[in-house]
Amino acid sequence: MSALTAPPLKASRPIDPKTEPINGHKGILLSDGTQLVSMRIALCQALYEEMKRDPSIFIMGEEVAQYNGAYKVTKGLLDEFGADRVIDTPITESGFAGLAIGAAMTGLRPVIEFMSWNFSFPAFDQIISNASKMCYMTGGMFPIPLVMRGPNGAGPRVSSQHSHAVEALYSHFPGLIVVSPSTPYEAKGLMKTALRQNNPVCFLENEMLYNFEQDIPTSEYLIPFGKGDIKREGTDCTIVAISRSVHWALEAADELAKEGISCEVVDPRTVKPLDIELIANSVRKTNRCVVVEECYKTGGIGAEIATQLMELVFDDLDAPVGRVTTTENPMPYAANLEHETLPKPHRIVAAVKKACYR
Amino acid sequence: MIIEQLVPAKSPTMTEGTIVSWRVKPGDKVKSGDVIAEIQSDKAVVEWEVLDGGTVAEILIPAGTMAQVNQVAAIFTTKGEDVKEAVAKAKATNAKLAPGGAAPAPAPVAATPVPTPVAAPTAAPVASTPAALAKGVRVSPVAAKIASSLGVDLRAVKGTGPDGRIVRRDVEAAAKAGTAKLGAAGAAAKPEKPKLKVLRADKTDSDVAMTPMRLIIGKRLLEAKTTIPHFYVSESVDAGALVALREQVNLLDGFKVTVNDLIVRASALALRAHPKLNATFQGNSIRYYDSADISVAVAIPDGLITPIVAKAHTKNLKQIGDEVRVLAKKAVDGKLQPAEFQGGSFTISNLGMFGISEFVAIINPPQVAILAVAGIKDEPVVKNGTVVPGKVMRLTLSADHRAVDGADAAAFMKTLRELLEAPATLLV
Numbered sequence: 139m140s141a142l143t144a145p146p147l148k149a150s151r152p153i154d155p156k157t158e159p160i161n162g163h164k165g166i167l168l169s170d171g172t173q174l175v176s177m178r179i180a181l182c183q184a185l186y187e188e189m190k191r192d193p194s195i196f197i198m199g200e201e202v203a204q205y206n207g208a209y210k211v212t213k214g215l216l217d218e219f220g221a222d223r224v225i226d227t228p229i230t231e232s233g234f235a236g237l238a239i240g241a242a243m244t245g246l247r248p249v250i251e252f253m254s255w256n257f258s259f260p261a262f263d264q265i266i267s268n269a270s271k272m273c274y275m276t277g278g279m280f281p282i283p284l285v286m287r288g289p290n291g292a293g294p295r296v297s298s299q300h301s302h303a304v305e306a307l308y309s310h311f312p313g314l315i316v317v318s319p320s321t322p323y324e325a326k327g328l329m330k331t332a333l334r335q336n337n338p339v340c341f342l343e344n345e346m347l348y349n350f351e352q353d354i355p356t357s358e359y360l361i362p363f364g365k366g367d368i369k370r371e372g373t374d375c376t377i378v379a380i381s382r383s384v385h386w387a388l389e390a391a392d393e394l395a396k397e398g399i400s401c402e403v404v405d406p407r408t409v410k411p412l413d414i415e416l417i418a419n420s421v422r423k424t425n426r427c428v429v430v431e432e433c434y435k436t437g438g439i440g441a442e443i444a445t446q447l448m449e450l451v452f453d454d455l456d457a458p459v460g461r462v463t464t465t466e467n468p469m470p471y472a473a474n475l476e477h478e479t480l481p482k483p484h485r486i487v488a489a490v491k492k493a494c495y496r
Numbered sequence: 497m498i499i500e501q502l503v504p505a506k507s508p509t510m511t512e513g514t515i516v517s518w519r520v521k522p523g524d525k526v527k528s529g530d531v532i533a534e535i536q537s538d539k540a541v542v543e544w545e546v547l548d549g550g551t552v553a554e555i556l557i558p559a560g561t562m563a564q565v566n567q568v569a570a571i572f573t574t575k576g577e578d579v580k581e582a583v584a585k586a587k588a589t590n591a592k593l594a595p596g597g598a599a600p601a602p603a604p605v606a607a608t609p610v611p612t613p614v615a616a617p618t619a620a621p622v623a624s625t626p627a628a629l630a631k632g633v634r635v636s637p638v639a640a641k642i643a644s645s646l647g648v649d650l651r652a653v654k655g656t657g658p659d660g661r662i663v664r665r666d667v668e669a670a671a672k673a674g675t676a677k678l679g680a681a682g683a684a685a686k687p688e689k690p691k692l693k694v695l696r697a698d699k700t701d702s703d704v705a706m707t708p709m710r711l712i713i714g715k716r717l718l719e720a721k722t723t724i725p726h727f728y729v730s731e732s733v734d735a736g737a738l739v740a741l742r743e744q745v746n747l748l749d750g751f752k753v754t755v756n757d758l759i760v761r762a763s764a765l766a767l768r769a770h771p772k773l774n775a776t777f778q779g780n781s782i783r784y785y786d787s788a789d790i791s792v793a794v795a796i797p798d799g800l801i802t803p804i805v806a807k808a809h810t811k812n813l814k815q816i817g818d819e820v821r822v823l824a825k826k827a828v829d830g831k832l833q834p835a836e837f838q839g840g841s842f843t844i845s846n847l848g849m850f851g852i853s854e855f856v857a858i859i860n861p862p863q864v865a866i867l868a869v870a871g872i873k874d875e876p877v878v879k880n881g882t883v884v885p886g887k888v889m890r891l892t893l894s895a896d897h898r899a900v901d902g903a904d905a906a907a908f909m910k911t912l913r914e915l916l917e918a919p920a921t922l923l924v
Contacts, residue, residue, distance in 0.1 A: 425638045425664055452637050453637045453640075454637065454641070455636060455637045455638055456636045456637075456639060456663050456664040457636060495656060495657050495658075495663055495665070
């Protein structure tokens with residue numbers, strides 16, 4: 139397998155959690171140069187490989203060391219790299235975010251884990267006022283090679299305060315890179331890119347995708363920022379989907395195919411920088427577009443993509459660009475209401491049909 | 497937008513209920529949250545508040561009637577749209593949902609109007625709703641874009657999108673069906689033909705002195721017409737392929753080849769094959785030229801002049817066209833140098849742009865021949881024994897019998913016709 143082409147979305151077989159590791163940095167070796175990993179293993183692998191390669195990388199956060207991370211993404215890193223490079227912090231997001239920005243200014247490459255991106259809000263001032271501005275305000279003297287990572291989006295029934303998707307929020311500010319992988323292959327390739335460049339990165343790992351499994355290359359590969367991927371080719375409607383929504387969009391595309399509507403599913407992979415050319419080229423072909431995301435509608439990624447499409451391909455549109463987002467209410471606790479709040483396949487199907495006048 | 501108001505389930509167990517009373521009637525304007533009816537559920541009589549407001553267009557389930565959940569009780573509009581199709585569709589839905597209606601008769605098709613039961617209150621005049629959107633054409637951007645490339649007249653296309661918006665599939669269907677061809681339905685789409693200007697106020701008669709140019713033209717043409725023994729050979733050319741070729745060549749960006757350019761090129765090639773026509777009469781001798789230097793008659797204010805496309809047989813269509821246009825502009829501006837209009841070996845006079853059927857020209861001495869080119873006309877032509885519509889152009893050669901004989905002129909005209917009827921030959 140070439141490490142540069144995305145592997146099939148579906149793993150060749152499931153990982154057996156009784157006999158095989160489902161965390162740590164070790165994938166399960168398969169023949170022909172591939173390994174079976176979950177997204178959590180893929181992320182750990184990227185951190186492990188890059189920390190091996192570059193001694194200036196260290197990781198810091200709540201329970202990342204002795205407890206191996208709340209979601210076990212950092213499992214085994216303390217044993218491998220020691221307490222100088224894998225550091226437990228108090229429950230002080232603002233504090234350790236500030237610490238990390240300072241460390242980055244001295245030339246280190248910190249990685250901080252927010253136990254959830256919902257907990258990044260106490261550190262908002264550090265992220266916006268310091269991390270995203272420092273390089274600019276010092277005339278380039280202090281670049282901030284900082285990777286901020288953690289789970290993002292709605293978990294199952296964690297209610298209103300713990301279900302945010304923050305792609306749109308952090309994309310708003312110049313100076314931040316916003317990464318939103320949908321597969322283990324991309325999670326690893328994008329994380330390695332994040333750890334080798336000099337800007338602050340918001341690396342948004344979808345909580346519900348940590349167990350998503352895939353065969354990925356054993357050889358090293360990096361995925362550049364700003365390059366999207368076509369997850370499914372089609373002719374009638376482009377569905378731009380982000381992170382977990384990619385999988386919902388693919389489900390919806392299967393459903394729509396039964397009714398003779400052929401959907402092209404485009405995954406931008408990084409929300410900022412955004413591969414608008416890939417999206418625009420797809421829309422030039424299909425004439426229709428629906429954007430699916432877990433953020434809210436007002437000021438969401440869909441609003442941005444719809445506007446850019448209007449600017450770029452107005453004359454190619456056959457219908458207004460549709461948006462399927464988390465509905466504009468705090469996430470309900472009840473499972474049936476949560477289902478209706480999220481941009482699930484049935485809502486995508488309805489939006490695509492509307493765009494196709496069906 | 498057309499909104500169907502479906503009978504709501506007012507309790508978790510309700511599957512049917514009676515519409516006790518309607519609080520609205522057709523023509524009423526309803527806001528979101530307004531109560532439109534009272535419904536008897538399996539538990540109580542409850543008010544029915546609507547989510548989507550609009551104007552009541554039709555009430556389908558009269559008061560006092562038992563209704564099933566999700567049957568269409570009423571149809572609202574937001575812009576006064578025509579609801580005839582929506583009513584037919586709703587009735588089919590209602591029939592399907594009615595008890596024992598699991599296997600309904602084929603749904604009534606919109607084309608066969610369903611007789612409306614009289615029960616519905618029709619007190620309010622329906623005319624109070626605004627007329628359907630009639631202004632302009634609503635069309636999606638890509639539908640508008642492809643309509644011009646497919647030659648579809650949007651005014652003759654029925655839109656199937658919301659509010660009658662014409663969308664891509666409508667244009668494609670119209671193009672496929674061949675309906676709504678641009679220019680077929682919309683005569684108004686053609687630019688208006690300028691009116692004939694023949695009516696004017698009377699003026700007095702006048703004497704105008706001839707300009708030096710007119711005096712020279714008069715003197716020379718009188719001499720030509722009276723001293724040269726003219727004879728004439730006419731030929732009809734089937735110009736269908738010529739017209740098609742010109743259109744194809746002009747698809748190239750930067751090209752604007754005219755019929756005249758094609759004739760200059762064809763004449764140059766024919767002259768090389770028939771050098772007897774490419775000559776000047778010298779009194780006691782005839783000078784035959786190797787090069788086809790073609791004089792092209794250009795009308796200028798109060799006269800004409802014949803600038804020369806030198807060595808026309810060596811030039812391609814674009815070179816000829818560009819050169820003719822430069823020379824014609826110079827001629828009109830009076831800026832031609834003597835070398836640019838003296839010394840040609842053959843002349844072409846083209847009145848095709850006026851749609852002339854045919855004409856004969858006076859030889860431009862000392863040359864021995866001139867070609868008169870008429871317009872291309874839509875005429876019946878015979879092809880493979882069948883009369884079919886064709887495009888015909890008449891050419892008339894005037895030749896000086898002192899230098900040229902009839903057979904020479906005829907052979908030249910035959911070659912010229914063959915070249916023009918197989919115009920790809922002009923591209924090499």
